[in-house]
Structure formats: C-alpha cells, structure tokens
Amino acid sequence: xxxxxxxxxxxxxxxxxxxxxxxxxxxxxxxxxxxxxxxxxxxxxxxxxxxxxxxxxxxxxxxxxxxxxxxxxxxxxxxxxxxxxxxxxxxxxxxxxxxxxxxxxxxxxxxxxxxxxxxxxxxxxxxxxxxxxxxxxxxxxxxxxxxxxxxxxxxxxxxxxxxxxxxxxxxxxxxxxxxxxxxxxxxxxxxxxxxxxxxxxxxxxxxxxxxxxxxxxxxxxxxxxxxxxxxxxxxxxxxxxxxxxxxxxxxxxxxxxxxxxxxxxxxxxxxxxxxxxxxxxxxxxxxxxxxxxxxxxxxxxxxxxxxxxxxxxxxxxxxxxxxxxxxxxxxxxxxxxxxxxxxxxxxxxxxxxxxxxxxxxxxxxxxxxxxxxxxxxxxxxxxxxxxxxxxxxxxxxxxxxxxxxxxxxxxxxxxxxxxxxxxxxx
Numbered sequence: 001x002x003x004x005x006x007x008x009x010x011x012x013x014x015x016x017x018x019x020x021x022x023x024x025x026x027x028x029x030x031x032x033x034x035x036x037x038x039x040x041x042x043x044x045x046x047x048x049x050x051x052x053x054x055x056x057x058x059x060x061x062x063x064x065x066x067x068x069x070x071x072x073x074x075x076x077x078x079x080x081x082x083x084x085x086x087x088x089x090x091x092x093x094x095x096x097x098x099x100x101x102x103x104x105x106x107x108x109x110x111x112x113x114x115x116x117x118x119x120x121x122x123x124x125x126x127x128x129x130x131x132x133x134x135x136x137x138x139x140x141x142x143x144x145x146x147x148x149x150x151x152x153x154x155x156x157x158x159x160x161x162x163x164x165x166x167x168x169x170x171x172x173x174x175x176x177x178x179x180x181x182x183x184x185x186x187x188x189x190x191x192x193x194x195x196x197x198x199x200x201x202x203x204x205x206x207x208x209x210x211x212x213x214x215x216x217x218x219x220x221x222x223x224x225x226x227x228x229x230x231x232x233x234x235x236x237x238x239x240x241x242x243x244x245x246x247x248x249x250x251x252x253x254x255x256x257x258x259x260x261x262x263x264x265x266x267x268x269x270x271x272x273x274x275x276x277x278x279x280x281x282x283x284x285x286x287x288x289x290x291x292x293x294x295x296x297x298x299x300x301x302x303x304x305x306x307x308x309x310x311x312x313x314x315x316x317x318x319x320x321x322x323x324x325x326x327x328x329x330x331x332x333x334x335x336x337x338x339x340x341x342x343x344x345x346x347x348x349x350x351x352x353x354x355x356x357x358x359x360x361x362x363x364x365x366x367x368x369x370x371x372x373x374x375x376x377x378x379x380x381x382x383x384x385x386x387x388x389x390x391x392x393x394x395x396x397x398x399x400x401x402x403x404x405x406x407x408x409x410x411x412x413x414x415x416x417x418x419x420x421x422x423x424x425x426x
Contacts, residue, residue, distance in 0.1 A: 008274075010353040010374065010424050010426065011353060011355075011372050011374060011406075013271075013274055013424065014353060014354070014355035014372055014422055014424055015355065015372060015408065016270060017267040017270055017271060017315070017317075017355070017420075017422050018267070018355055018357050018359075018369075018370075018408065018420050018422070020263075020266050020267050020269075020270050021263035021264065021266060021267045021359060021417070021420045022263070022359050022410070022413050022415060022420075023266070024258070024262055024263045024265075024266035024267075024417075025052075025189060025258035025259075025262070025263050025359065025415040025416075025417040026055070026414070026415055027052055027055040027056040027058070027059040027189070027257075027258075027414065027415060028055070028058075028059050028062070030189070030257045030258040031056050031059040031060065031063070031122075031187060031257055032059060032062075032063045033257075034187050034255045034257050035060060035063050035064070035120070035187075036118060036120065036183075036185045038064065038118070039116060039117060039118045039183070040116075041116045042114060042115075042116025042117035042118065042182075043069060043113075043116075043117045043118070044064075044068060044069070044117075044118050044120060045068075045069050045070045045109060045113065045117060045118070045119050045120065046060060046068050046069065046070030046071075046072065046085045046120045046122060047070050047071060047072065047106045047109055047110060047119060047120070047121055047122075047175070048070075048072040048073075048106075048120075048121050048122030048123050048124075048127075049072060049073045049074070049102075049103075049106070049123060049124075049126070049127035049130040049131045049201060049204070050074065050122070050123055050124030050125055050126045050127040050130065050189070050201055050416065051074060051075045051078050051092070051124055051125055051126040051360045051362075051412070051414070051415070051416045052074075052078075052122075052124035052125070052189050052360075052414055052415045052416055053072040053073065053074050053122045053123070053124055053127070054072055054074040054078060054079050054080045054082070054087045054414070055078075055080050055414035055415065056072075056122040056124065056187065056189070057070070057072050057082050057085040057087070057122055058080050058081070058082050058085075060085075060120060060122070061082055061083055061084065061085065066083075066084075067082075067083035067084025067085075068082075068083075068084045068085050068120075069084055069085070070084070070085045070086070070109065070120070071085065071086045071087075071088065071102065071105055071106055071109060072085060072086075072087060072088070072106075072122055073087075073088045073089070073090050073098075073099060073102035073103070073106070073130045073131065074087060074088070074089055074090075074126075074130065075089065075090070075091075075092040075126055075130065075362075075412070076089045076090070076091065076092075077089070077367075077411075077412050078412045078414060080414065088102040088105075090102055090129075090130050090132070091129065091130075092126045092129040092130055092362075093126075093129050093147070093151055093364075093365060094129065094144060094147060094148050094151075094365075095129050095130070095132030095140075095143070095144050095147060096132070096144075097140075099129065099130045099131065099132040100132045100133050100134075100140055102130070102131075103130075103131040103132055103133035103169070103170050104133050106131070106170070106175070107133065107169065107170060107175065107178055110175055110178040110179040110182075111178050111179075113179050113181075113182035114181065114182060115181040115182065116182075117182040117183070118182060118183045118184075118185060119179045119182050119183070119184045119185070120185050120187070121175070121176075121179075121184060121185065121186040121187070121204070121205050122186075122187055123186055123187070123188050123189070123200060123201045123204065123205070124188070124189035124191065124200070124201065124415070124416050125189065125190075125191025125192070125200065125201065125360065125416035125417075125418065126191075126201070126360070126416060127200070127201025127202065127204065128160075128161055128164050128171065128201050128202040129147065130201075131168065131170045131171060131175075131201065131202075131204060132144070132168075133168065133169040133170050134167055134168065134169060135166070135167055135168055135169045135239050136169070137229060137230075137233055137238070137239075138167050138230055138233075138239070142226070142227055142230065143167050143168075145225075146163065146167065146219075146224055146225075146226060146230075147160075147164065149222075149224045149225065150163060150164075150222070150224060152325070152326045152332075153222040153223075153224065153325065154222065154288065154323050154324070154325030155218060155221075155222050155323065156286055156321075156323060157192050157193070157199060157321050158192070158193075158196070158199050159218045159221075159222075160218075161198075161199050161202040161203070162210045162214050162215050162218050163215045163218050163219060163224070164202045165198075165202045165203060165208055165210065165215075165241050166210075166212055166215040166234060166239045166240070166241060167215075167230070167239065168202065170204050171201070171202035171203060171204045171208075171241070172198075172202065172203055172204070172208035172241025172242055173203060173204070173205065173206055173207045173208050173241055173242030173243075173246065173249060174204065174241065174242055175204035175205050176204070176205035176206070176242070176248070176249050176252045177242050177246065177248040177249065179205075179252075180248040180249075180251070181251065182251065183251045183252075183253075184205055184249075184251060184252040184253070185253055185255070186205040186206070186252065186253070186254045186255065187255050187257050188200050188254060188255065188256050188257065189257060189258040189415060189416060189417060190256055190258065190259045190260065190417060190418070191260075191321070191359075191360075191416045191417055191418040192321065192418065193283070193284030193285070193286050193320045193321055193418075194284050195256055195259050195260075195261075197254050197256070198210075205252055205254065206249075206252070206254055207241075207242055207243055207244040207245070207246060207249055208241035208242060208243065209243070209244060210241070211237070211240065212233075212234040212235070212236075212237045212238075212239055212240055213234075213237075215234055215239075216231070216234045216235065219231075219234075258415065258417055259283070259417060260283040260284070260319035260320070260417045260418045260420075261280075261283040261319070262417075263319070263359065263417050263420065264280050264283055264317050264318075264319055264420070265280070267317055267420070267422065268280060268315075268317055271315040271317075271422075271424075275313065276313050276314055276315045276424065277310060277311070277313070277314040277315070278314065278315045278317060279310050279314060279315070279316055279317065280317045280318070281296075281299075281316055281317065281318040282318055282319070282320065283318070283319040283320060284319070284320045285318050285319065285320035285322065285421075286320055286321060286322060286323070287322055287323070288322065288323060288324070288325065289322035289323065289324050289334040289335070289337040289338040289341065290324075290337055290338065290340075290341035290392065291341075292322050292338055292341075293337070293338040293339065293340070293341030293342035293343075293344075293345060294341055294342075294345045296316065296318070296342060296421070296423060297341075297342050297345030297346045298345070299316065300316065300346065300349070300352050300354075300423050300425060301346070301349060303316070303425050304349060304350075304351060304352060304425050312351070312425045312426065313424075313425060313426050314424075314425055315422055315423065315424050315425075316422065316423040316425070317420075317421070317422050318421045318422075319417070319418055319419055319420060319421065320418060320419060321334070321418050321419055322334045322337075322338055322419065324337050324364070324395060326395050327393075327395065328393060328394030328395040328396060329394055329395075329396070330391070330394045330395035330396025330397065330398065330399060331364060331365065331366055331395070331396065331397075331398045331399065332364045332365070332395050332397075332398075333363040333364035333365075333366055333368070333370075333397050333398050334358075334363065334364065334419065335356040335357050335358055335363045335369070335370035335371070335397075335419055335421075336356070336363055336364075336368075336370060336371055336397025336398050336400070336401055337392070337395065337397045338356050338421070339354060339355075339356045339370065339371050339373060339397065339401070340388060340391060340392050340397045340400055340401075341392060342354055342356075342373075342423075343373050343377050343378060343388065344378070344388050344389060344392060346375075347378070348375050348376065348377075348378050348379060349375060350375050351375070351425060351426040352375060352423065352424070352425050352426075353372070353373065353374045353375070353423070353424045353426075354372070354373050354421070354422065354423045354424065355370065355371070355372040355373075355408065355420075355421070355422050356370045356371065356419065356420070356421045356422075357369035357370030357371075357408045357410075357419070357420055358370060358416075358418070358419055358420075359413060359415060359416055359417050359418060359419070359420055360412070360413055360415065360416035361409075361410040361411055361412050361413045362412075363398070364398075366398050367409070367411075368398060368402075368407050368408070368409055369407075369408045369409065369410050369413075370407070370408045370419075371397075371401035371406050371407050371408055372406050372408060373406060377404065377406070380404055381400065381403070381404060384403060384404075386400065386403055388400065
C-alpha cells in the first residue's frame with residue numbers, strides 16, 4: 001500500500017496506520033491458516049469467548065463450508081451471524097448473568113465430548129469477563145465486585161487474570177480439562193503484553209503455573225476486598241487451577257493467530273510507504289497510562305530537537321496494555337489518559353502528532369477507541385475553557401477529547417490485539 005502524507009495530512013495518516021493495524025488482525029484472514037482438519041469419526045464442536053470470537057466462528061464456518069455445532073460468547077454489539085454456531089452476547093468488562101449462563105452452557109458442551117471429537121476453542125481478549133461462571137464456593141456477585149475493583153486498582157492485566165483464573169470454574173485450564181478426552185485446538189488472538197496464552201482471557205484451555213497464594217498476593221497488594229470464605233479457600237489452595245503436566249491437557253494444542261507485533265509491523269510498512277522511517281518501540285509496554293505518556297513525550301522531544309535516537313521524519317509505534325488508577329470522577333480509558341498526558345508533556349511541540357486507540361474499538365468502558373492529536377490540541381482546549389491538567393487529574397480523557405471533536409470512533413472492530421500508539425514527527 002502506498003500512502004502520501006502530503007495528500008492525507010498527519011492526522012489522516014495516523015488514522016490509516018490505526019486502521020491497518022486493526023485490519024491485520026481480522027479473523028477472516030488470520031484464522032483459516034490455523035484451522036485443524038475435521039475429525040475422521042467424531043464431531044467438530046466450536047466453543048469460545050472474546051470480543052473477536054463471533055467473527056472467528058464465522059471465519060471457521062466459511063473455511064469448512066458448512067454450519068458448525070457450538071457456542072461462543074462475545075461482547076454486546078460484537079455478534080456476527082453464523083449458520084450453525086450459536087452466538088451469545090454478554091457484558092464486558094464487568095460480567096453479567098448472560099456471560100455466566102453462556103459459560104455454564106459452554107462447560108456442558110465440553111463435558112459431553114469423546115475421544116473421537118475435536119473441540120475448536122476460539123479465544124480472544126475480553127474472554128475473562130465473558131466466561132464469568134464462578135468456581136464452587138464463590139458467588140457471582142462477589143466475583144463481579146472483585147473484577148470491578150481490580151479494573152480500578154491499577155493492577156496489570158497479568159495480575160488481574162491471576163485472580164480471575166482462581167475464582168473461575170472455566171479459566172486456568174479448566175475448560176480444556178473439561179473437554180478431556182477430546183482433542184482440543186485453541187486459536188488465540190492476543191491482546192496481552194508478551195502474548196502469554198495463560199493470560200489471554202485468563203487461559204481457559206492452557207495450564208496455569210500461578211497459585212492461589214499468587215492470587216492472594218495480588219488481592220492484598222491492591223487492597224481488594226474479599227469475603228472471609230474466599231480468602232479461606234484461597235489460603236487453603238481449594239481454588240487451585242489446572243497445572244502444567246496435567247494428563248487432561250495431553251491432547252491440547254494452542255496457536256497464536258494474531259498478535260500486537262504483527263499489527264505494528266503492518267502499520268510500519270504503511271508509514272514507510274508514506275516516506276517516514278518507522279520504529280517499533282515495543283509491543284508490550286505497560287505501566288500507568290499517564291507515566292507512559294510522559295515517557296514517550298520525552299523520546300519524541302529528543303527526536304524532534306536532537307535527531308536522537310532516530311532522525312525525523314519518523315513514526316514511533318508501540319503497543320501493549322497500560323493501566324489507569326482511577327481517583328477522579330472521569331470515565332477513565334487508558335488510551336485517552338495516555339494521550340492527554342502525552343499532549344501535556346509535549347506542550348504543543350511543533351511537528352508532532354499522535355494517535356492512540358484500542359484495536360477492539362472500546363477504550364475502557366466507552367464505545368470510543370481513542371483519539372488523535374496535533375500540536376494545537378492544548379491551545380484549542382484552553383480556548384474552550386478546558387484545563388488539560390485538571391481533566392487528567394480527574395481521569396477525564398474521554399470528556400476532554402470529546403469536547404475537542406478528535407475522538408477515534410470505529411464501532412466494534414470484531415478483533416482485539418490491544419492498544420495501538422503512534423507518534424508522527426515531521
């Protein structure tokens with residue numbers, strides 16, 4: 001693809017880079033190469049969860065050329081029609097009863113499989129909240145409240161999923177164990193730093209090396225309130241997950257079909273075609289969103305003023321999943337919080353533009369992917385009587401960029417390879 005920044009403008013080019021990153025992870029193209037052959041005698045049953053799971057199921061039916069049996073659960077608004085696979089919609093990021101019942105039905109399907117059958121598990125980001133059936137002894141209400149508290153705590157996705165796995169009847173390898181003795185083929189679209197299969201959707205079909213003690217450590221580190229019954233069960237190891245070497249996972253195989261790195265590389269190609277050197281700073285950047293914004297602003301300043309470590313014109317690309325510790329009354333959203341912090345730290349630096357967005361089209365709990373900025377963003381805000389620093393303190397990045405009319409709104413993208421960030425230095 002050849003793109004001219006002169007004809008598109010910097011903000012339009014940045015939006016193209018984001019769109020290309022999303023396109024590179026579309027299930028229609030990334031799922032078919034990894035689909036298994038159909039079993040000689042038994043059934044092929046589709047089960048799964050995540051924001052991309054419905055689109056993944058549709059890609060599978062297209063590949064096999066027939067309706068398939070099974071059930072997947074996706075986020076409200078992310079369903080696509082399938083001929084045979086049942087699509088259930090549920091709440092994300094905070095679980096609801098629809099997700100709980102879908103998880104129960106998926107577990108029932110798994111437990112009915114035989115050694116002649118193949119379970120095709122289609123998993124993507126969002127599966128942790130969507131497969132919300134709690135473990136025995138844990139109430140759905142408490143599990144939901146713990147999840148809500150974790151989302152606001154500033155815990156990393158790995159830390160959150162350590163807790164989620166141990167409070168679940170499905171995650172931490174339990175779904176694959178339920179499929180035994182069937183063959184289990186899991187296709188994953190990664191939305192986590194490092195692409196760890198055990199972290200994607202809390203690893204329902206892979207062994208979990210973390211322990212109940214690890215889950216308690218996260219709970220205590222972030223001051224998450226749990227009942228005495230849950231604490232006692234974790235302390236006793238009664239909620240332990242499926243561990244490496246478990247014979248029930250002997251017929252399980254896992255494939256990563258789309259990753260943040262692949263999407264960053266696709267965007268880099270388009271940037272280079274537009275005449276910009278492209279540099280991938282990392283696909284797994286973590287930390288507080290506002291801190292990452294300040295850090296990357298410092299790198300952008302060094303490039304713009306000193307030509308180090310890269311010469312302009314160039315594009316700095318990065319992915320990963322930052323966190324937001326919500327202290328204010330705003331709506332949060334890690335991409336908009338990062339971008340507002342970046343803008344403040346840049347201070348209107350000329351020739352620097354940026355975009356940040358979640359590739360699933362949803363930043364935090366808002367139906368907004370992110371936003372795009374230029375050197376004039378702070379002046380425009382102040383002209384409207386908006387204090388950028390006050391909005392950042394209030395965790396109100398969404399309100400800030402909504403007022404300026406620079407939000408990136410895609411609707412459901414039907415995939416999810418985490419956050420996409422690009423800084424263009426002209």
